[in-house]
Amino acid sequence: MLSAKTIEIVKSTAPVLERYGQDITKRFYELMFKAHPELLNIFNQTNQKTGRQQTALANTVYAAAVYIDQLDKIIPVVKQIGHKHRSIGIKPEHYPIVGEHLLLAIKDVLKDAATDEIIHAWAEAYGVIADAFISVEQEMYEEAENKEGGWKDxxxxxxxxxxxxxxxxxxxxxxxxxxxxxxxxxxxxxxxxxxxxxxxxxxxxxxxxxxxxxxxxxxxxxxxxxxxxxxxxxxxxxxxxxxxxxxxxxxxxAPAGEFVLNMESEKPLVLISGGVGITPLMSMLKVAAKEQPDRDMTFIHAARSGHYHAFRKEAASLDAKMFVCYEKPTEEDVAAQNFDKEGYITAEWLQQVIENKDADYYMCGPLSFMKAIYQALQEIGVKEESIHYEFFGPNMKL
CATH class of the missing domain: 2.40.30.10 (Translation factors)
Structure with a gap:
């Protein structure tokens, strides 16, 4: 249990973390990997080089500071990250290493502004946050291992x-x-x-x-x-x-992740994918077609052209209204009428092809694609809580 003083100090640092968060997390990874290069066997080096991991961690640290007195508010984020941690093999013994180098990075970036009082408060807060992650991830490890046919690592x-x-x-x-x-x-x-x-x-x-x-x-x-x-x-x-x-x-x-189809909903289902983002939605489509045959389903897929379109026949064989958008259709695509729209998916087109807007929406694809689709769905009146999505890589903001 954190003291009122610790909570006050941590919350007061939130604006600073919002401003310097990426500087801190960039420095954190530099320090940690220098001291523990073996962790490069676990962490995605691509996300390190592109800066996406630093951004995602900065967002998480900021959220922890804002809600340090209401940690239940960030449990959904903890669970989402916990799934990723469990799937790559993050264990309780890694958390002290992370905590040590996160505090060093805060001190390194903020200099004299990171007083001993602030560092001590954050050390306490990190202990509470780490315990929350460890507890959630332990349950996930046990669930994965105890499932029929399951395993732990x-x-x-x-x-x-x-x-x-x-x-x-x-x-x-x-x-x-x-x-x-x-x-x-x-x-x-x-x-x-x-x-x-x-x-x-x-x-x-x-x-x-x-x-x-x-x-x-x-x-x-x-x-x-x-x-x-x-x-x-x-x-x-x-x-x-x-x-x-x-x-x-x-x-x-073992399988992980919280971007999953709600099988209890009876609302119409709208799946929207871009490129290889079709992969999780194919699983959703196949399961829904088998287990919810009466559910109204619309499947919208965008690809560069027919040469880049995966699962076309497999998706078409399932009971869903299917629409295809090709950015640059080939002459063969045009001759065979393989697509419904040329160019990009727009709000105006979605307005035409989605019959019932009061539906469950699931989307996956490159970041730029999902930002555009998210905005288009909101333009046609879809509520934010009805839109579910997953990124390629660390969680970001739309």
């Missing part, structure tokens, strides 16, 4: 099938090497995969949505090849496309 699965879905997207069907089944999951969840890439010093962990309905036999992940394998974001996707073949093994976490 990483398990070796082999590539039973490798299927090209488009010019840049490939699916990998993963089964346990020991012949056992795999645990069930909720439509929309993801798994982490851990790979050792030749020539790279540290292991790489990435999250990929499960793109099929649960079946107890295999997981299907669907991966887009990034254009440049020399860029940080292309390292794992190009490795999977170019070097991982059928019969090879990959270390896989």
């Amino acid at each position: 990483f398990k070796e699965l082999y590539v039973a099938n490798k299927v090209k879905e488009s010019d840049v997207i490939t699916s990998f069907y993963l089964k346990p090497k020991d012949g056992s089944g795999v645990s069930s999951f909720l439509p929309g969840q993801y798994v982490s995969i851990r790979v050792n890439i030749p020539g790279k010093e540290y292991t790489h962990i990435r999250q990929y949505s499960l793109s099929d309905a649960p079946n107890g036999e295999y997981y299907r992940i669907t991966v887009k090849r990034e254009a440049d394998d020399q860029k940080p974001e292309g390292a794992v996707s190009n490795y999977l496309h170019d070097y991982v073949k059928e019969g090879d093994t990959i270390e896989v976490s």
Whole structure:
């Protein structure tokens, strides 16, 4: 239990953290990785280099300062981050390391403004926040391990099938090497995969949505090849496309994630995806089509052209109103009438194709895509609480 004085000090630092948050988190990662380079085997180095991880952490630290006396308000964020932590193998012993270097970074960036009183207050507050994360994540580890067919950390699965879905997207069907089944999951969840890439010093962990309905036999992940394998974001996707073949093994976490389909809702369902963001929505669509056959469903997908469109036939075979938007359709697309709209999805077009606006909306895709869709949905009168979404990588703000 934090004292009133500690709460007062922490809350008073919130404006400072809002202003200098990214400077602090950037310095934090520099200090921590210098002292503990082994943690580079866990943390996503791509998100470090692009700055997204620093931004996400800064947002979380700021929220913790604002709601330090009402931590129940940030429990949803704690759970969302907890899923990611559990899937990559963050353990209780990592939290003291994080706390030590976060305080060092605050002191380093704020200089004399970070008085001993402020540092002491934040040390106390961090202990309470860390305990909340550890408690939530412990429950998640136990749940993952105790599920039928489940496991705690990483398990070796082999590539039973490798299927090209488009010019840049490939699916990998993963089964346990020991012949056992795999645990069930909720439509929309993801798994982490851990790979050792030749020539790279540290292991790489990435999250990929499960793109099929649960079946107890295999997981299907669907991966887009990034254009440049020399860029940080292309390292794992190009490795999977170019070097991982059928019969090879990959270390896989148990499923995780809170971006899941609400199967208790009877409202119309609207799924909107951009590019490889189709992956979690395919799982949602397949499960809803099977278990809620009377539910009104609309599936809207945007891609560059037919060459980049994954799961076209598979999605079309399910009972949903399907609309396709191609940014730059090819001559073949035009001849075959493979799409409903050319260019980008707009509010005016959504107004026409979504019959009942009082629906549950799920969307996934690149950040710029989701910002545009989020704004368009609000323009046509969709309530904020009806819009559910997931980012590629650390949680950001729309």
